[in-house]
Structures are given as C-alpha cells and as structure tokens.
Amino acid sequence: MLQPVLKKKIELTKREVCDVCHGSGARAGTSPVTCPYCKGKGEVQQSQGFFTLRTTCPKCHGAGKMIESPCTKCSGSGRYPKKSIISIQVPPGVEDSTRLRLTGQGEPGENGAPPGDLYCDIHVKPHSIFKRQGDDVVCEVPVPFAQAALGCTIEVPTLTSNIIQVKIPRGTQNNEVVPIRGEGFPNLHGYGKGNLLVQVIVEVPTKMTSRQEELLREFAELEKKNVSPRQKKFFEKMKGLF
Numbered sequence: 001m002l003q004p005v006l007k008k009k010i011e012l013t014k015r016e017v018c019d020v021c022h023g024s025g026a027r028a029g030t031s032p033v034t035c036p037y038c039k040g041k042g043e044v045q046q047s048q049g050f051f052t053l054r055t056t057c058p059k060c061h062g063a064g065k066m067i068e069s070p071c072t073k074c075s076g077s078g079r080y081p082k083k084s085i086i087s088i089q090v091p092p093g094v095e096d097s098t099r100l101r102l103t104g105q106g107e108p109g110e111n112g113a114p115p116g117d118l119y120c121d122i123h124v125k126p127h128s129i130f131k132r133q134g135d136d137v138v139c140e141v142p143v144p145f146a147q148a149a150l151g152c153t154i155e156v157p158t159l160t161s162n163i164i165q166v167k168i169p170r171g172t173q174n175n176e177v178v179p180i181r182g183e184g185f186p187n188l189h190g191y192g193k194g195n196l197l198v199q200v201i202v203e204v205p206t207k208m209t210s211r212q213e214e215l216l217r218e219f220a221e222l223e224k225k226n227v228s229p230r231q232k233k234f235f236e237k238m239k240g241l242f
C-alpha cells in the first residue's frame with residue numbers, strides 16, 4: 001500500500017506439460033494408439049429413427065487416441081503439478097477485490113494450444129493508521145483538547161511514508177476533517193490523486209496535574225458566563241420543546 005509500484009512474487013502450483021512423456025501421457029517408448037471405439041474420430045454416431053445423434057466418444061473422451069501403457073510420472077494425464085513463482089505488478093491505487101489478468105501465465109493448452117491466462121484477485125490488507133475511502137485516505141489523529149481549541153501544527157504520516165506538518169485551525173471540533181490535497185491514492189483511471197483526510201479526534205485529558213486542574217477549574221468558572229455556540233444552540237432547541 002505504501003510503495004508507488006509494488007512488485008509481488010506469488011507461488012502457485014500449475015499443471016505443466018509432463019517432461020517425461022512431453023504431454024502425450026504414454027509411457028516412454030510407447031505412443032498413444034487410435035481409439036478402437038470411435039476409430040480416432042473422437043465422437044460416436046447413434047441413429048434413433050430419423051435422427052442421428054453425435055456424442056463424444058465415451059472411451060477416449062473425445063481425444064480419438066488412447067493410452068495403453070500410461071506414463072509413470074503423470075499417470076497418463078500428460079500434466080504434472082509443478083510449483084512456479086510468478087512476479088506480478090500491482091498497479092498503484094488498486095482497489096480491494098480487483099482482478100488482474102496475466103495473459104499466458106495459466107496452464108498449458110490442450111494438444112499444444114497456447115497457455116491460458118492467470119487471474120489474480122487482489123485483496124488489500126487493512127492498515128493500522130490509514131483507511132481507504134475511494135481515492136481518498138482517512139487518517140485519524142488524536143489532538144489534545146487545548147491544542148484543538150487554540151489551534152496547532154501536528155505531524156501526520158502520508159502514504160508515501162513522508163511526515164508532513166498539518167495546521168489544525170483554532171476551534172477545531174471532534175471528527176472535523178482537514179483535507180490535504182493530492183496525498184491520497186492515485187486514481188486508477190488516471191484522474192489525478194485523491195486527498196489525505198486528517199480526521200481530528202479531540203482528546204479530553206483523563207489525568208491532570210494539580211496545576212492543570214486548577215487552571216481548568218478557573219476556565220470552567222469563566223465558561224458559566226460564556227456559553228459555547230453549540231451549547232447555546234442546544235439550549236435554544238431545548239427551550240423549544242416545552
């Protein structure tokens with residue numbers, strides 16, 4: 001999540017063409033024989049009245065060939081499970097549950113046909129600090145109540161692992177958001193970048209020195225004569241109830 005371009009190695013087991021029989025499924029020194037049931041056609045015809053029904057040969061399952069003595073390594077399947085390591089490039093700004101298609105990285109095709117594709121479903125791990133919101137990223141930052149009231153500058157981490165200085169304006173309330181332009185996720189469709197949303201969590205002190213408590217009591221004394229705007233609104237609404 002933090003790197004601009006992420007290269008990731010994944011290990012998976014693919015059924016590769018057996019290196020002993022080279023995919024034929026026949027034991028070394030032997031080769032597959034023409035299916036006697038369908039005579040190599042791979043399908044059988046059955047006549048039912050006016051109709052002729054063609055079905056896949058039940059003996060060779062459509063291959064037209066049969067293996068009399070199967071290869072010991074792959075038991076005649078022509079494939080053998082093999083571990084492979086594939087390097088994938090995770091595009092910046094990728095969203096959870098995105099499916100990446102890796103052309104030609106799948107299992108080999110039947111009868112020498114080109115290999116299929118490999119689909120990789122990306123799952124984005126949750127981060128301890130950042131939460132994704134579209135192209136924006138939300139970062140909750142605790143700010144002591146006195147600092148929120150007076151205004152301050154705080155240090156905030158960004159997705160590119162830089163620490164930036166963010167100005168918290170005077171009188172910032174709990175959950176208020178300070179947006180930092182262009183510090184979010186790059187837009188997958190190339191429409192610039194999202195923003196970093198610094199969400200201020202105003203912290204009320206739980207432990208105070210006697211001096212701090214003294215000052216706060218003094219502050220509270222003054223508050224009585226000076227009702228805060230939110231409180232004022234609340235009281236006005238309360239009066240309206242009766």
Ligand SMILES: [Zn+2]
Pocket residue numbers: 018019020021022023024025026071072073074075076077078079
């Ligand atoms: Zn084999």
Ligand SMILES: [Zn+2]
Pocket residue numbers: 035036037038039040041042043057058059060061062063064065
């Ligand atoms: Zn057959």
